[in-house]
Every structure is written in structure tokens, then in C-alpha cells.
Amino acid sequence: MAVNTNALFFTTKNFLPAMLEQNKGHIVTIASMAGKCGVAGLVDYCASKHGAVGFNDSLASELYSLKKDVKTTVVCPIYINTGMFDGAQTKWPTLLPIMEPEFVVDCIMEAVLTDRAFLALPKFSYIFMALAGLLPTEVISLYGDHFGITHSMDHFKGRQSRRA
Template sequence: MELKSACRMLLFPIQMFYHIVRAGLLSLLPSSKKDLSKEVILITGGGRGIGRHLAKEFAKQGAKKVILWGRTEKCLKETAEEISLSGSECCYFVCDVANREEVYKQAKVVREKVGDVTILVNNAAVVHGKSLMDSDDDALLKTQHINTLGQFWTTKAFLPRMLELQHGHVVCINSILSQSPIPGAIDYCTSKASSLAFMESLTLGLLYCRGVSCTTVLPFHTNTEMFRGMRVRFPQLFPPLKPEIVAQKTVDAVRTDKAFLYLPWTMHALVILKSFMPQVALEEIHRFSGSYTCMNTFKGRT
């Protein structure tokens, strides 16, 4: 037994080197993309912002059915009608993912009226853009309930059937702020960090579940209504992402079974730097980039 353990320890660094080299080589080669023609996709927060563009992109790339969830019926209806006019099947249900009972109830309705969801996209999110002391307690709770706990309820509602079918995909639209927080959005950064831990744990937990996989997307500041007024100090160096680009890259990541997607790719460098740089250096980076003041002009949704 001791000899076997010793052999495993000796082989471990060789295996790690092999996987790193293999992943690097595979990233240079074109990946085959899975067909979406039999997929039923449910997108939370699908009425506007990134969710709306995700719905349009999934439909454009041949999804069988697209289902929208959200709290504002007007936005959901407009998006569903736009997608239906393009020739794709799309429907919507008013559902607040922060409400556990409502999620389970609407999930049952979806199964009865539309069928089994095979791709779940957890996109719904809110941000209040205030410091801890300036934040209302109920607003802080609302962010955690929607951005984090909502994923627990939706995943628990749809993942069991995916496991039965041995076919499914769970997607999370996260944020680079989950790994590199900024002042002035403490509720959002905390909720996204929790959401990232949830997805990392879920991804590892599904390693041996045939046919079911996960994708976590970590984009830089995206130019949507939710972050209206947020200012980037050097927009030429760090331009805000366009939501349609985030949607396109996300759908491509799903089709190639990519577990984690950083947008843009330079965000990898930020995570690596944070892993070994001293706190004082990180503080200087925040001062240089203007992250201490970027939320001063934040307006968010009206």
C-alpha cells in the first residue's frame, strides 16, 4: 500500500504537466461544437441585458426551444416576441428566482407545458452599488437571494432530471468581480464570490456524471443597463464588453463544454497576479485603475 502511494506521488507532477500541455495544445486547435437543435434552454433574467442577448444567440445557433424567466413581464414578452419573429420557438414565465417556492412551482409548470430543460442558464442578478454602511439591509439580502441562493433553487429544480437523462448543462453568468472585488459594490462582489464557489463545487461534483457539465462565465464590466453610469478610468485599455459579444462567447463555450470562460482573456492575468502579489501592491493597482471611484457615478436601472 505504501509503495502504491509513493508511486502515485511520483506520477502526480507528471500527470499535472501532461494535462497542462494537453490543455494548451487543445486551446490552439478548433473545437467541435455540439448541436443545439434538440436543446431546451431556460435563461433566468432573460428579459433584458445579457440574458436577452443570450436568448437571441441560442436561438440563432439553432436551439430547439428558449424559455425566459424574469420578474418584469413587459421585458420578457418583448424578448420572446422578437425571438419568435425570427422563427425560433420561445416562451416566458414570470418568476422571481429569489423565491424558492415560486421557482419550484414554475419549474413544474415548465416541465408540464414545455418539456425537460436540458440547458439551464443562471443569469439573473442585481446590484445596488453602495458601500456597506450606505446599504439598506433588505437590499443586501435581496442581492444575496437573487445572485446566489437563486442558483441553488433553479439548479435543484432542473439538475435531477438532467442526471436521469444523462444529458444537460448548467451555466452561470458570473463576474470577474467575484475574484477581484471593488469598493462600492460590496453586495454584488460578495454574492458573485459565493456564486463562483457554488459553481466550482458543482463542476467538481459532476465530474463523474455522464453527459452533464457546467460552464461559468466571468466577464469584465459589461455595458448593460444594470451597470449604467459605472465609469472605467482607462476605457481605451479596458473597454466595457458588449453584451452581444458576451452572449456569443458564452454560447460557444457551452457548445464546446468549456468549464470556465474569462472575458476578455486578459482577465486571466489579473487572477494570476492576485494569487502572489502582496496586498499593498494590489491596493496600488486599484488606485491606478480607479476602482475606488468607478462606482461614484453608478446609476444602475431606473
């Protein structure tokens, strides 16, 4: 929580006043698809990333109400090949790849330069988010099973499984 959520408050408090004074700027929140849906074995991580998404959504709303030209982008990738999630696997790597950091950075830069408020990576993630908002939880769980999301952390090397 300290890094994924609390650090957003402290960092923004330091940079936002100057952006507001100049009436320009862009705040990028690196969240995760785990901030939009739960993942087995990552309860604490998902909760902190939900906090990051909520922080960005609230900040964007506040900036809009102030009529300031300070933009926000929240980035929600799935796994990035940084070593943080070594051993994590997806059942369909063509649709849900473990992405290279350089690719993610390029996508973030494009999102910032085009003032996109939300970026999900890979693009297939947008379909999951749309379905998650429309379908019952039981159906979403079956979807997670089919695409290997439910068990993507079963071979995670960073810690022992925390599943109940």
C-alpha cells in the first residue's frame, strides 16, 4: 500500500501545485489490470492497485471541476517482464502476453501525447473490462479460468502462495 497507493498522494502533492499554477501538466498513474479486477494470489496487490485507480479517477474529476488544463492518465497493464512477477504465466500468451517494458513505455508515451485518460494493456484487456461490467461474477470467474487469469500466479516464484 505504501508504494502503490500512498506514494501517489505524496508525489502528487509535491508536483500538482506548480502544474495548477502554470495551468498545464500531466500526471500518469501506473496502476494495473489488477486494479480493475481481482486476481487469485494477489489480494494485497489488487487492493493497492484499486486504490491507485480510484486515486486517479478522483484526481481527474477534481481537476475537471477546477477547469484546469492538467491531464491525467491511468495505466493498467497486465504482467510486464520486469522480474517482479517471475513465474507468472498466462494460458493464452498471444492475447495476454507478458509484455516488455519498452513496449509499455512506448504505449504510455503515446497515451500522454494524445491526452488519453485511460490505457489498458494489452488491448484485449478492454474486452475483459467491458464484460466484467456487464456479466455476473460467476461468468467472469469462468472467463478467468478459460484464459488462465485465475491461476496465472500458481507458478509465481516471488513468494509462497497466499491462497486461502
